[in-house]
Amino acid sequence: MASLPGLNDSLHPADLGVDLNEPKHVSITAGSEWRVDVPQESKLTIKVHSGVAEIFGTELASDVPYVFQGTKFAVYAVEDAEFEWTSPELTSHSISSDTNMKFIYNVHFALEKLRVSSFEGPRVLIVGESCTGKTSLAKTLCAYAIKFKAHQPMMVNLNPQECIYSPPGCLTATPISDVIDVSSSTWGQSMTSGATKLHNKQPIVKSFGLEQISENKERYVSTFQQLANAVRGRVQNDSTVRRSGLIIDTPPLGQLSDDFSELKEIIYQFKVNAVVVCAKDDTLALKLNEHLPVETLAIVRLPTSSGVVQTDDVYKRALQRNAIREYFYGDFNTVLSPYTIGVDSDMITVWQPKSVLVQSDSQDDLLPVEINASNLQHALVAISYASRRSSSEEVSASPILGFALIMDVNDTKRKLRVLLPVPGLLPDKAMILTAYRYLE
Ligand SMILES: Nc1ncnc2c1ncn2[C@@H]1O[C@H](COP(=O)(O)OP(=O)(O)OP(=O)(O)O)[C@@H](O)[C@H]1O
Structure with a gap:
Protein backbone atom coordinates (compact mmCIF):
# COMPACT_ATOMS: atom_id res chain seq x y z
CA MET A 1 0.00 0.00 0.00
CA ALA A 2 1.35 3.43 -0.91
CA SER A 3 2.16 5.64 2.10
CA LEU A 4 -0.10 8.55 2.86
CA PRO A 5 1.62 11.92 2.36
CA GLY A 6 3.70 12.74 5.46
CA LEU A 7 3.77 9.15 6.67
CA ASN A 8 6.56 6.70 5.99
CA ASP A 9 7.48 3.16 6.83
CA SER A 10 9.05 4.09 10.17
CA LEU A 11 5.60 5.01 11.44
CA HIS A 12 4.10 1.61 10.73
CA PRO A 13 2.97 -0.10 13.94
CA ALA A 14 5.49 -2.51 15.48
CA ASP A 15 5.02 -6.15 14.59
CA LEU A 16 2.95 -7.36 17.53
CA GLY A 17 4.01 -10.95 16.88
CA VAL A 18 7.62 -10.22 18.00
CA ASP A 19 8.30 -10.82 21.70
CA LEU A 20 10.67 -8.03 22.73
CA ASN A 21 11.49 -9.83 25.98
CA GLU A 22 12.71 -12.94 24.16
CA PRO A 23 16.39 -13.50 25.16
CA LYS A 24 18.89 -13.06 22.31
CA HIS A 25 22.10 -15.07 22.23
CA VAL A 26 25.57 -13.67 21.54
CA SER A 27 28.89 -15.49 21.10
CA ILE A 28 32.09 -13.51 21.35
CA THR A 29 35.51 -14.90 20.58
CA ALA A 30 38.42 -14.46 23.02
CA GLY A 31 39.89 -10.95 22.76
CA SER A 32 36.72 -9.32 21.38
CA GLU A 33 34.11 -7.27 23.19
CA TRP A 34 30.37 -6.65 22.91
CA ARG A 35 29.79 -2.90 23.21
CA VAL A 36 26.47 -1.62 24.33
CA ASP A 37 24.67 1.63 25.09
CA VAL A 38 21.69 1.17 27.44
CA PRO A 39 19.36 4.21 27.43
CA GLN A 40 18.21 5.77 30.72
CA GLU A 41 14.63 4.63 30.34
CA SER A 42 15.55 1.09 29.32
CA LYS A 43 16.88 -2.01 31.10
CA LEU A 44 19.26 -4.70 29.89
CA THR A 45 19.71 -8.11 31.51
CA ILE A 46 22.76 -10.25 30.72
CA LYS A 47 23.34 -13.88 31.69
CA VAL A 48 26.61 -15.64 30.82
CA HIS A 49 26.17 -19.29 29.78
CA SER A 50 29.72 -20.33 29.03
CA GLY A 51 33.27 -19.00 28.81
CA VAL A 52 34.94 -16.19 30.73
CA ALA A 53 33.59 -12.68 30.22
CA GLU A 54 34.30 -9.52 32.17
CA ILE A 55 33.10 -5.93 32.40
CA PHE A 56 35.88 -3.40 33.05
CA GLY A 57 38.01 -6.16 34.60
CA THR A 58 35.33 -7.77 36.81
CA GLU A 59 34.46 -11.31 35.79
CA LEU A 60 30.77 -12.14 35.37
CA ALA A 61 29.44 -15.19 37.23
CA SER A 62 27.82 -17.88 35.08
CA ASP A 63 24.02 -18.09 34.95
CA VAL A 64 23.53 -15.06 37.19
CA PRO A 65 21.42 -12.24 35.72
CA TYR A 66 23.07 -8.79 35.73
CA VAL A 67 20.75 -5.81 35.20
CA PHE A 68 21.92 -2.50 33.69
CA GLN A 69 20.17 0.82 33.15
CA GLY A 70 21.36 4.08 31.58
CA THR A 71 24.96 3.08 31.00
CA LYS A 72 27.58 2.40 28.31
CA PHE A 73 30.03 -0.48 28.63
CA ALA A 74 31.56 -3.53 26.96
CA VAL A 75 31.52 -7.23 27.83
CA TYR A 76 35.05 -8.44 27.08
CA ALA A 77 35.66 -12.13 26.33
CA VAL A 78 38.80 -13.42 28.05
CA GLU A 79 37.93 -16.86 26.64
CA ASP A 80 35.29 -17.54 23.97
CA ALA A 81 32.05 -16.68 25.74
CA GLU A 82 28.34 -17.15 25.14
CA PHE A 83 25.67 -15.15 26.89
CA GLU A 84 22.07 -14.12 26.50
CA TRP A 85 20.68 -10.61 26.75
CA THR A 86 17.17 -9.30 27.15
CA SER A 87 16.06 -5.75 26.61
CA PRO A 88 12.90 -4.45 25.00
CA GLU A 89 14.42 -1.20 23.70
CA LEU A 90 18.13 -1.84 23.14
CA THR A 91 19.12 -0.46 19.74
CA SER A 92 22.84 0.24 19.89
CA HIS A 93 25.24 -2.70 20.27
CA SER A 94 28.18 -4.11 18.31
CA ILE A 95 31.07 -6.57 18.56
CA SER A 96 34.65 -5.41 18.04
CA SER A 97 38.10 -6.94 18.38
CA ASP A 98 39.77 -3.49 18.30
CA THR A 99 40.44 -3.15 22.04
CA ASN A 100 43.35 -1.83 24.13
CA MET A 101 43.24 -4.78 26.55
CA LYS A 102 46.79 -6.02 25.85
CA PHE A 103 48.11 -2.58 26.87
CA ILE A 104 45.97 -2.66 30.04
CA TYR A 105 47.40 -6.12 30.86
CA ASN A 106 50.90 -4.69 30.47
CA VAL A 107 50.15 -1.83 32.87
CA HIS A 108 48.52 -4.24 35.35
CA PHE A 109 51.46 -6.68 35.36
CA ALA A 110 53.94 -3.81 35.74
CA LEU A 111 51.95 -2.63 38.81
CA GLU A 112 51.77 -6.19 40.13
CA LYS A 113 55.57 -6.43 39.92
CA LEU A 114 55.91 -3.26 42.00
CA ARG A 115 53.43 -4.62 44.57
CA VAL A 116 55.42 -7.81 45.15
CA SER A 117 58.81 -6.09 45.20
CA SER A 118 58.13 -3.43 47.82
CA PHE A 119 56.03 -2.67 50.89
CA GLU A 120 55.15 0.66 49.28
CA GLY A 121 52.85 -0.13 46.35
CA PRO A 122 52.60 1.86 43.11
CA ARG A 123 50.83 5.22 43.18
CA VAL A 124 49.41 5.64 39.73
CA LEU A 125 47.92 8.83 38.34
CA ILE A 126 45.63 8.46 35.33
CA VAL A 127 45.40 11.60 33.18
CA GLY A 128 43.93 12.54 29.80
CA GLU A 129 41.49 14.76 28.00
CA SER A 130 37.73 14.28 28.30
CA CYS A 131 36.37 10.82 27.41
CA THR A 132 39.67 9.06 26.80
CA GLY A 133 38.85 6.05 29.00
CA LYS A 134 40.44 7.23 32.29
CA THR A 135 37.70 6.02 34.62
CA SER A 136 37.25 2.74 32.74
CA LEU A 137 41.01 2.10 33.08
CA ALA A 138 40.95 2.93 36.81
CA LYS A 139 38.08 0.50 37.31
CA THR A 140 39.80 -2.26 35.31
CA LEU A 141 43.11 -1.83 37.18
CA CYS A 142 41.30 -1.98 40.56
CA ALA A 143 39.36 -5.08 39.48
CA TYR A 144 42.53 -6.86 38.26
CA ALA A 145 44.45 -5.96 41.43
CA ILE A 146 41.94 -7.84 43.63
CA LYS A 147 41.38 -10.71 41.21
CA PHE A 148 44.15 -13.13 42.19
CA LYS A 149 45.77 -11.68 45.32
CA ALA A 150 44.48 -10.26 48.59
CA HIS A 151 45.26 -6.68 47.54
CA GLN A 152 43.20 -3.63 48.50
CA PRO A 153 44.13 -0.80 46.13
CA MET A 154 42.90 2.63 47.15
CA MET A 155 40.73 4.08 44.37
CA VAL A 156 41.06 7.86 44.50
CA ASN A 157 38.56 9.92 42.51
CA LEU A 158 39.61 13.54 41.95
CA ASN A 159 36.87 14.34 39.43
CA PRO A 160 34.00 15.99 41.35
CA GLN A 161 31.58 15.38 38.45
CA GLU A 162 32.14 11.64 38.71
CA CYS A 163 30.18 9.67 41.33
CA ILE A 164 32.32 6.85 42.74
CA TYR A 165 30.79 5.48 45.95
CA SER A 166 29.38 8.98 46.57
CA PRO A 167 26.90 11.57 45.34
CA PRO A 168 28.25 14.13 42.83
CA GLY A 169 30.45 17.05 43.90
CA CYS A 170 32.80 14.91 46.03
CA LEU A 171 36.41 13.79 45.93
CA THR A 172 36.75 10.30 47.35
CA ALA A 173 39.28 7.63 48.30
CA THR A 174 38.03 4.06 48.70
CA PRO A 175 39.98 0.91 49.53
CA ILE A 176 38.67 -1.67 47.03
CA SER A 177 38.41 -4.58 49.41
CA ASP A 178 36.09 -6.76 47.37
CA VAL A 179 34.47 -7.21 43.99
CA ILE A 180 33.15 -4.08 42.21
CA ASP A 181 29.42 -4.05 41.42
CA VAL A 182 29.45 -4.01 37.60
CA SER A 183 25.78 -3.04 37.30
CA SER A 184 26.09 0.09 39.41
CA SER A 185 27.20 3.39 37.86
CA THR A 186 28.53 4.44 41.30
CA TRP A 187 30.66 1.24 41.41
CA GLY A 188 28.49 -0.22 44.19
CA GLN A 189 27.16 0.46 47.63
CA SER A 190 28.97 2.24 50.42
CA MET A 191 28.54 2.00 54.19
CA THR A 192 25.38 4.16 54.07
CA SER A 193 23.47 1.42 52.31
CA GLY A 194 23.20 -1.04 55.23
CA ALA A 195 22.82 -4.69 54.19
CA THR A 196 23.89 -5.11 50.56
CA LYS A 197 24.23 -7.93 48.07
CA LEU A 198 27.98 -7.39 47.69
CA HIS A 199 30.47 -6.36 50.35
CA ASN A 200 30.06 -2.58 50.77
CA LYS A 201 32.97 -0.17 50.67
CA GLN A 202 34.09 2.55 53.09
CA PRO A 203 34.96 5.68 51.12
CA ILE A 204 36.74 8.70 52.58
CA VAL A 205 34.63 11.57 51.23
CA LYS A 206 35.47 15.28 50.89
CA SER A 207 32.81 17.60 49.50
CA PHE A 208 33.96 20.10 46.86
CA GLY A 209 30.34 21.10 46.29
CA LEU A 210 30.69 23.05 43.04
CA GLU A 211 30.05 21.70 39.59
CA GLN A 212 33.04 23.11 37.71
CA ILE A 213 36.58 23.12 39.12
CA SER A 214 37.14 26.49 37.37
CA GLU A 215 34.53 28.09 39.69
CA ASN A 216 37.00 27.92 42.59
CA LYS A 217 40.35 26.28 41.86
CA GLU A 218 41.76 27.13 45.33
CA ARG A 219 38.90 25.22 46.95
CA TYR A 220 39.51 22.30 44.59
CA VAL A 221 43.18 22.20 45.58
CA SER A 222 42.44 22.49 49.31
CA THR A 223 39.77 19.73 49.01
CA PHE A 224 42.21 17.25 47.42
CA GLN A 225 44.91 18.28 49.93
CA GLN A 226 42.49 17.34 52.75
CA LEU A 227 41.76 14.06 50.97
CA ALA A 228 45.49 13.35 50.53
CA ASN A 229 45.95 13.92 54.27
CA ALA A 230 43.25 11.39 55.10
CA VAL A 231 44.72 8.93 52.57
CA ARG A 232 48.18 9.29 54.17
CA GLY A 233 46.68 8.35 57.55
CA ARG A 234 44.90 5.31 56.11
CA VAL A 235 47.93 4.11 54.15
CA GLN A 236 50.22 4.47 57.18
CA ASN A 237 47.95 2.34 59.34
CA ASP A 238 47.04 -0.33 56.82
CA SER A 239 49.88 -2.36 55.35
CA THR A 240 47.61 -4.14 52.83
CA VAL A 241 46.42 -0.85 51.34
CA ARG A 242 49.97 0.55 51.47
CA ARG A 243 51.36 -2.40 49.51
CA SER A 244 48.46 -2.40 47.01
CA GLY A 245 48.99 1.29 46.21
CA LEU A 246 46.79 4.04 44.84
CA ILE A 247 44.92 4.30 41.53
CA ILE A 248 44.07 7.99 41.02
CA ASP A 249 41.46 9.10 38.47
CA THR A 250 41.55 12.78 37.50
CA PRO A 251 39.22 15.29 35.83
CA PRO A 252 39.65 15.91 32.08
CA LEU A 253 42.88 17.93 31.65
CA GLY A 254 40.94 20.76 29.99
CA GLN A 255 39.38 21.53 33.40
CA LEU A 256 42.78 22.11 35.03
CA SER A 257 45.34 24.92 34.55
CA ASP A 258 47.47 24.89 31.40
CA ASP A 259 50.67 25.10 33.48
CA PHE A 260 49.76 21.72 35.11
CA SER A 261 49.99 23.34 38.57
CA GLU A 262 47.12 21.26 40.05
CA LEU A 263 48.57 18.11 38.50
CA LYS A 264 51.98 18.83 40.06
CA GLU A 265 50.31 19.40 43.44
CA ILE A 266 48.38 16.10 43.10
CA ILE A 267 51.66 14.30 42.31
CA TYR A 268 53.29 15.88 45.37
CA GLN A 269 50.36 15.29 47.76
CA PHE A 270 49.71 11.67 46.81
CA LYS A 271 53.42 10.85 46.26
CA VAL A 272 52.63 9.64 42.74
CA ASN A 273 55.35 7.53 41.11
CA ALA A 274 53.71 6.57 37.82
CA VAL A 275 51.54 8.49 35.35
CA VAL A 276 49.39 6.75 32.75
CA VAL A 277 48.36 9.09 29.95
CA CYS A 278 45.15 8.02 28.18
CA ALA A 279 45.37 9.43 24.67
CA LYS A 280 45.16 8.47 21.01
CA ASP A 281 48.70 9.74 20.29
CA ASP A 282 51.92 10.73 22.09
CA THR A 283 51.48 14.55 22.07
CA LEU A 284 50.18 14.89 25.63
CA ALA A 285 52.61 12.32 27.08
CA LEU A 286 55.55 14.23 25.54
CA LYS A 287 54.24 17.53 26.91
CA LEU A 288 53.85 16.06 30.39
CA ASN A 289 57.33 14.62 30.12
CA GLU A 290 58.62 18.21 29.80
CA HIS A 291 56.61 19.69 32.65
CA LEU A 292 56.33 17.01 35.35
CA PRO A 293 59.13 15.94 37.74
CA VAL A 294 60.25 12.98 35.61
CA GLU A 295 63.16 12.12 37.96
CA THR A 296 60.65 10.52 40.34
CA LEU A 297 58.01 9.51 37.81
CA ALA A 298 57.49 6.89 35.11
CA ILE A 299 55.21 8.26 32.36
CA VAL A 300 53.53 5.82 29.98
CA ARG A 301 50.82 6.27 27.38
CA LEU A 302 47.86 3.94 27.07
CA PRO A 303 46.14 4.09 23.66
CA THR A 304 42.45 4.94 24.00
CA SER A 305 40.19 2.06 22.94
CA SER A 306 37.89 2.65 19.96
CA GLY A 307 35.05 1.58 22.30
CA VAL A 308 35.28 4.67 24.55
CA VAL A 309 32.19 6.79 24.00
CA GLN A 310 32.12 10.61 23.84
CA THR A 311 29.51 11.22 26.52
CA ASP A 312 27.59 14.51 26.69
CA ASP A 313 26.39 16.65 29.59
CA VAL A 314 22.89 15.14 29.48
CA TYR A 315 24.35 11.66 30.07
CA LYS A 316 26.67 12.89 32.85
CA ARG A 317 23.76 14.66 34.58
CA ALA A 318 21.66 11.49 34.38
CA LEU A 319 24.48 9.56 36.12
CA GLN A 320 24.69 12.26 38.81
CA ARG A 321 20.90 12.11 39.33
CA ASN A 322 21.11 8.31 39.63
CA ALA A 323 23.91 8.64 42.20
CA ILE A 324 21.83 11.02 44.36
CA ARG A 325 18.79 8.71 44.09
CA GLU A 326 20.93 5.68 44.97
CA TYR A 327 22.38 7.44 48.01
CA PHE A 328 18.93 7.99 49.52
CA TYR A 329 16.74 5.31 47.96
CA GLY A 330 19.15 2.52 46.95
CA ASP A 331 18.88 0.65 43.65
CA PHE A 332 16.74 -2.20 42.35
CA ASN A 333 18.84 -4.72 44.30
CA THR A 334 18.95 -2.86 47.61
CA VAL A 335 15.98 -0.61 48.31
CA LEU A 336 16.64 1.85 51.15
N1 LIG B 1 35.28 -0.49 25.44
C1 LIG B 1 34.19 0.23 25.70
N2 LIG B 1 33.01 -0.08 25.11
C2 LIG B 1 31.90 0.66 25.34
N3 LIG B 1 31.87 1.74 26.14
C3 LIG B 1 33.02 2.09 26.74
C4 LIG B 1 34.23 1.36 26.56
N4 LIG B 1 35.20 1.96 27.30
C5 LIG B 1 34.63 3.00 27.90
N5 LIG B 1 33.32 3.08 27.59
C6 LIG B 1 32.37 4.10 28.02
O1 LIG B 1 32.78 5.34 27.44
C7 LIG B 1 32.46 6.42 28.32
C8 LIG B 1 33.70 7.27 28.57
O2 LIG B 1 34.69 6.47 29.22
P1 LIG B 1 35.39 6.92 30.58
O3 LIG B 1 34.39 7.44 31.56
O4 LIG B 1 36.26 5.79 31.01
O5 LIG B 1 36.27 8.12 30.03
P2 LIG B 1 36.90 9.30 30.91
O6 LIG B 1 38.13 9.72 30.20
O7 LIG B 1 37.03 8.89 32.34
O8 LIG B 1 35.75 10.38 30.77
P3 LIG B 1 35.67 11.81 31.54
O9 LIG B 1 36.61 12.69 30.80
O10 LIG B 1 34.25 12.22 31.36
O11 LIG B 1 36.06 11.59 32.97
C9 LIG B 1 31.91 5.79 29.60
O12 LIG B 1 30.48 5.84 29.52
C10 LIG B 1 32.40 4.35 29.52
O13 LIG B 1 31.57 3.46 30.24
Missing part, protein backbone atom coordinates in the same frame (compact mmCIF):
# COMPACT_ATOMS: atom_id res chain seq x y z
CA SER A 337 14.15 3.71 53.34
CA PRO A 338 15.24 7.30 53.84
CA TYR A 339 13.60 9.43 56.47
CA THR A 340 11.92 12.83 56.11
CA ILE A 341 11.89 15.29 58.99
CA GLY A 342 10.50 18.79 59.48
CA VAL A 343 12.78 21.54 60.82
CA ASP A 344 12.40 25.26 61.55
CA SER A 345 14.48 27.47 59.30
CA ASP A 346 16.27 29.05 62.25
CA MET A 347 17.45 25.58 63.32
CA ILE A 348 19.81 25.16 60.39
CA THR A 349 22.95 26.93 59.21
CA VAL A 350 23.99 26.55 55.60
CA TRP A 351 27.18 27.74 53.88
CA GLN A 352 28.02 27.67 50.22
CA PRO A 353 31.42 27.41 48.54
CA LYS A 354 32.59 30.67 47.01
CA SER A 355 32.29 30.60 43.23
CA VAL A 356 33.31 32.97 40.44
CA LEU A 357 29.65 32.80 39.42
CA VAL A 358 28.53 34.42 42.73
CA GLN A 359 29.59 38.01 43.37
CA SER A 360 31.25 38.49 46.75
CA ASP A 361 33.98 40.61 48.31
CA SER A 362 34.54 38.11 51.11
CA GLN A 363 37.95 36.46 51.44
CA ASP A 364 36.38 33.37 53.01
CA ASP A 365 36.07 30.09 51.14
CA LEU A 366 32.49 29.59 52.39
CA LEU A 367 29.71 32.19 52.28
CA PRO A 368 26.57 32.14 54.45
CA VAL A 369 23.35 31.14 52.67
CA GLU A 370 20.00 32.73 53.42
CA ILE A 371 17.44 30.05 54.23
CA ASN A 372 14.74 30.42 51.61
CA ALA A 373 13.13 28.37 48.85
CA SER A 374 15.00 29.99 46.00
CA ASN A 375 18.37 29.05 47.54
CA LEU A 376 17.59 25.64 48.96
CA GLN A 377 14.57 23.99 47.34
CA HIS A 378 15.55 20.44 46.17
CA ALA A 379 19.21 21.10 47.06
CA LEU A 380 21.70 18.42 48.05
CA VAL A 381 23.60 19.57 51.14
CA ALA A 382 26.66 18.06 52.82
CA ILE A 383 26.38 17.81 56.62
CA SER A 384 29.75 18.64 58.16
CA TYR A 385 31.12 17.50 61.52
CA ALA A 386 31.48 21.17 62.55
CA SER A 387 28.83 22.44 64.95
CA ARG A 388 26.15 24.83 63.69
CA ARG A 389 27.85 27.82 65.29
CA SER A 390 31.34 27.13 63.91
CA SER A 391 33.17 29.70 61.84
CA SER A 392 33.45 29.45 58.06
CA GLU A 393 37.10 28.23 58.34
CA GLU A 394 36.13 25.51 60.83
CA VAL A 395 33.30 24.29 58.59
CA SER A 396 35.56 24.38 55.54
CA ALA A 397 38.20 22.23 57.25
CA SER A 398 35.69 19.82 58.75
CA PRO A 399 35.12 16.25 57.45
CA ILE A 400 31.72 15.25 56.06
CA LEU A 401 29.20 13.29 58.14
CA GLY A 402 26.83 12.61 55.24
CA PHE A 403 24.35 14.23 52.89
CA ALA A 404 20.77 15.49 53.17
CA LEU A 405 18.26 16.59 50.57
CA ILE A 406 16.11 19.67 51.15
CA MET A 407 12.74 18.44 49.84
CA ASP A 408 10.70 21.54 50.49
CA VAL A 409 11.12 25.06 51.89
CA ASN A 410 8.04 26.93 53.09
CA ASP A 411 9.04 30.62 53.26
CA THR A 412 5.74 31.67 54.88
CA LYS A 413 5.81 29.14 57.73
CA ARG A 414 9.63 29.25 57.93
CA LYS A 415 9.78 25.42 57.81
CA LEU A 416 11.78 22.91 55.79
CA ARG A 417 11.33 19.25 54.99
CA VAL A 418 14.67 17.44 54.91
CA LEU A 419 15.41 13.91 53.65
CA LEU A 420 18.06 12.01 55.62
CA PRO A 421 19.48 8.57 54.74
CA VAL A 422 18.94 7.33 58.32
CA PRO A 423 16.18 7.91 60.91
CA GLY A 424 16.82 10.36 63.74
CA LEU A 425 17.01 14.05 64.44
CA LEU A 426 18.80 16.40 62.09
CA PRO A 427 22.35 16.64 63.48
CA ASP A 428 23.09 20.02 65.05
CA LYS A 429 25.86 20.61 62.50
CA ALA A 430 26.68 23.18 59.85
CA MET A 431 25.71 22.26 56.29
CA ILE A 432 27.39 23.04 52.98
CA LEU A 433 25.20 23.65 49.97
CA THR A 434 26.23 21.77 46.81
CA ALA A 435 25.53 22.83 43.23
CA TYR A 436 23.32 19.74 42.76
CA ARG A 437 19.52 19.63 42.87
CA TYR A 438 17.29 16.56 42.87
CA LEU A 439 13.59 16.62 42.12
CA GLU A 440 11.69 13.38 42.48
